[in-house]
Amino acid sequence: xxxxxxxxxxxxxxxxxxxxxxxxxxxxxxxxxxxxxxxxxxxxxxxxxxxxxxxxxxxxxxxxxxxxxxxxxxxxxxxxxxxxxxxxxxxxxxxxxxxxxxxxxxxxxxxxxxxxxxxxxxxxxxxxxxxxxxxxxxxxxxxxxxxxxxxxxxxxxxxxxxxxxxxxxxxxxxxxxxxxxxxxxxxxxxxxxxxxxxxxxxxxxxxxxxxxxxxxxxxxxxxxxxxxxxxxxxxxxxxxxxxxxxxxxxxxxxxxxxxxxxxxxxxxxxxxxxxxxxxxxxxxxxxxxxxxxxxxxxxxxxxxxxxxxxxxxxxxxxxxxxxxxxxxxxxxxxxxxxxxxxxxxxxxxxxxxxxxxxxxxxxxxxxxxxxxxxxxxxxxxxxxxxxxxxxxxxxxxxxxxxxxxxxxxxxxxxxxxxxxxxxxxxxxxxxxxxxxxxxxxxxxxxxxxxxxxxxxxxxxxxxxxxxxxxxxxxxxxxxxxxxxxxxxxxxxxxxxxxxxxxxxxxxxxxxxxxxxxxxxxxxxxxxxxxxxxxxxxxxxxxxxxxxxxxxxxxxxxxxxxx
Numbered sequence: 001x002x003x004x005x006x007x008x009x010x011x012x013x014x015x016x017x018x019x020x021x022x023x024x025x026x027x028x029x030x031x032x033x034x035x036x037x038x039x040x041x042x043x044x045x046x047x048x049x050x051x052x053x054x055x056x057x058x059x060x061x062x063x064x065x066x067x068x069x070x071x072x073x074x075x076x077x078x079x080x081x082x083x084x085x086x087x088x089x090x091x092x093x094x095x096x097x098x099x100x101x102x103x104x105x106x107x108x109x110x111x112x113x114x115x116x117x118x119x120x121x122x123x124x125x126x127x128x129x130x131x132x133x134x135x136x137x138x139x140x141x142x143x144x145x146x147x148x149x150x151x152x153x154x155x156x157x158x159x160x161x162x163x164x165x166x167x168x169x170x171x172x173x174x175x176x177x178x179x180x181x182x183x184x185x186x187x188x189x190x191x192x193x194x195x196x197x198x199x200x201x202x203x204x205x206x207x208x209x210x211x212x213x214x215x216x217x218x219x220x221x222x223x224x225x226x227x228x229x230x231x232x233x234x235x236x237x238x239x240x241x242x243x244x245x246x247x248x249x250x251x252x253x254x255x256x257x258x259x260x261x262x263x264x265x266x267x268x269x270x271x272x273x274x275x276x277x278x279x280x281x282x283x284x285x286x287x288x289x290x291x292x293x294x295x296x297x298x299x300x301x302x303x304x305x306x307x308x309x310x311x312x313x314x315x316x317x318x319x320x321x322x323x324x325x326x327x328x329x330x331x332x333x334x335x336x337x338x339x340x341x342x343x344x345x346x347x348x349x350x351x352x353x354x355x356x357x358x359x360x361x362x363x364x365x366x367x368x369x370x371x372x373x374x375x376x377x378x379x380x381x382x383x384x385x386x387x388x389x390x391x392x393x394x395x396x397x398x399x400x401x402x403x404x405x406x407x408x409x410x411x412x413x414x415x416x417x418x419x420x421x422x423x424x425x426x427x428x429x430x431x432x433x434x435x436x437x438x439x440x441x442x443x444x445x446x447x448x449x450x451x452x453x454x455x456x457x458x459x460x461x462x463x464x465x466x467x468x469x470x471x472x473x474x475x476x477x478x479x480x481x482x483x484x485x486x487x488x489x490x491x492x493x494x495x496x497x498x499x500x501x502x503x504x505x506x507x508x509x510x511x512x513x514x515x516x517x518x519x520x521x522x523x524x525x526x527x528x529x530x531x532x533x534x535x536x537x538x539x540x541x542x543x544x545x546x547x548x549x550x551x552x553x554x555x556x557x558x559x560x561x562x
Contacts, residue, residue, distance in 0.1 A: 023169055026054035030173060034180045045075040047177065052077035055166065057151045061088050064139070064147040064181065069100060073147075091150070092117050099136045100145045105167045108134040130155055135163060137170040139178045146181060149174050216259045219252065220403050221396035225388040229256070236383050237263035242335075244320075244380050245358040247387030249531035250434030253358035254318060256387065260356050261314040269313030272306045277319035277535045281327050286343050288331075295344020305342065307334060311351045320380065321361035321372065322535060332376045355380060360536075390434040397427045400435060404442040405454070416446050422456045433529050440528055520555045527552075532560045 033046040044062045051060050061084060064073040076084030088096075095116040099106050111117040111132050132154055139147035149170050153162070216230050236243055237260045245253040254273065261271045274287055286295075290305030306315055323331065334340045339350045357380045366372035390397065401423065405416050418426075431437045441459065449458045522541070530536035538548035552559070 022054060023165075026050060026169075027172060027176075029054075031176060034176055040181065040184050041073055041075060041081075043180065044073065044177070047173065048075050048077045051149075051151070051170075051173065055151065055169070056153070056162075058154045059087075060149070060151040061091075062139075062147065062149050062177065063088050063096075065100065065145070067144075090121055092120050095134070095136065096148060096150075099138050099148050099150075103138050103140060103145050105135070105137045105171065107163050107167060109163065133163060135166045135170060137167065137174045139174045139181070141178060141182060146178065149177070216255075216263075219255055219259065220399050221393060222399065223388075223393040223396045225393045226396060229385060229387060230259070232385055233259050234263050236260065236385070238265070240264075240266075240354050241382045242355045242357070242380050243382070244363075244384045245356065245387060246363075246384055247358075247360060248389050248432075248434055249360045249529075249533065249536065250431075250436030251387040251389060252435055253387060254316070256385070257314075257316040257318075257356045257358060261316075261354075264314065264354070266313050266354060270310050271314050271316070272310035273316040273318065274306050275318045275533070277322040277533050281324050284323065284327060285330065289334075289340050289342055291343035292345035295342070302342070305340075307340060307351050307353055308349060310353045312353075314354045314356060316356045316358070318358045319360070319533065320357040321359035321363055321366060325371070325373065328373045328376050332373065332379060335376075335379050390431045390438060394427055397438065398423050400438055401426055401442050404439045405446060408443055408446045414446075416449070416452060416454060418454045419456070422454050422459055425456045425459055433531060436531050437528060519551070520557065523551055523555055523557055527557070527559075534559065 061076045066072050074085040074088045108114045136150040138145040288305050367374045526537040526540045538545045
């Protein structure tokens with residue numbers, strides 16, 4: 001009995017149920033691989049490896065073709081991608097082409113005797129005695145062959161009965177692969193379509209936003225007053241003219257100054273800022289113009305000033321109305337000539353700086369009184385922009401309050417909110433310190449509350465903990481439910497004077513009730529009203545800056561920086 005007859009008899013002896021069970025297990029495992037969320041190449045590689053495990057074969061390949069029958073993907077059992085592609089390209093073109101064109105399986109019992117493999121480089125003379133078989137089936141798409149599955153068998157693996165079963169088994173696998181490829185192709189096309197649609201909508205939205213002059217992202221408010229200012233800021237930002245921002249303390253002058261820079265052609269250049277109120281004349285000169293080594297005691301090295309640092313960009317000078325008349329002349333020269341010398345130096349430095357200034361003073365009145373140079377005023381106020389006080393944009397208070405609670409939640413890992421009644425109370429109150437004061441009260445109340453929702457009573461208690469008179473004003477706001485409630489103003493002696501109301505008698509100065517302030521509370525209240533600018537708080541209390549600084553240190557009050 002020859003070798004082929006022995007193989008057939010052994011296969012006949014083998015129970016059919018065992019082979020059927022193995023085939024079903026193989027299809028089951030392959031279907032799991034094809035339904036997993038993975039790249040197509042990864043899934044196909046898993047299919048080939050499973051085929052190698054469940055089928056007695058020496059090698060196998062899955063190849064996918066594009067619409068022009070060019071090979072796009074090749075995976076093989078036991079080969080990396082490059083080796084698999086190289087082996088596929090060595091297969092006879094006639095054999096692979098017959099599968100693709102006819103859409104029918106190809107079975108070659110002995111490739112050495114097939115004209116299709118006559119010039120196959122894989123065949124060697126010493127392999128002539130070994131029977132080498134080839135089986136290939138098409139992977140079909142909707143209307144064409146989109147790929148092939150090919151396997152090779154050697155020697156006893158290549159019985160006729162085995163090859164027939166291979167064709168049926170591989171055809172089932174090819175159908176599963178074809179469905180997977182079709183599904184992934186459809187998903188990919190849908191994804192590309194959705195991406196194109198998203199890009200189109202984003203472009204349309206950008207065009208609409210540009211046309212509508214949408215507000216500035218870091219400035220909160222929808223009122224007509226704030227929209228008018230933001231539109232004006234966006235317009236004036238396009239040129240290089242000096243801008244003077246006028247408005248009460250806490251109205252957000254620094255935010256608008258930043259917007260002028262960010263919306264200008266200089267946005268990629270430096271944005272430098274300086275608060276003039278907190279510095280003496282000598283320190284201010286060094287800060288703005290810089291100094292050379294040895295210019296004064298402690299000047300151990302050369303230091304660039306803010307003008308030099310802002311060269312090509314924007315310089316924002318806050319509280320410009322607080323500088324002395326002597327320093328005003330020095331500043332005017334820089335603005336007129338665009339040049340200066342460092343303190344202690346004799347080298348002239350030329351700069352190109354766009355100047356944005358801000359003040360809460362009436363500079364026109366200061367010019368009339370002689371406290372501010374008229375030539376400097378006209379130089380810095382080429383484009384004046386007046387920022388509205390919070391009481392002029394009450395409809396923005398809910399937006400601002402929610403934003404401050406949101407920031408507090410993020411910083412402290414909590415989930416607080418504001419009740420509608422509490423929001424009515426906030427909207428009904430006056431805020432002399434404007435947005436900064438509103439933020440201070442919201443954050444303080446959020447820190448002191450025991451409830452997940454801030455109530456009107458929480459704001460009243462928070463206000464009383466800081467200022468008795470403020471608590472009284474909040475109580476009146478709660479009772480009224482609407483309308484403006486003036487917050488108390490501090491008199492120089494430290495007592496709180498309630499907002500004027502018809503029939504209200506002046507509080508008893510000698511009592512120890514709500515009208516009294518401790519020294520620490522008086523200082524904190526004045527600093528809050530002044531936006532934590534020490535010089536302004538000193539004027540509110542009728543003190544000199546030196547006396548104010550001493551009082552703050554004595555009470556251990558830390559200066560807040562904004």
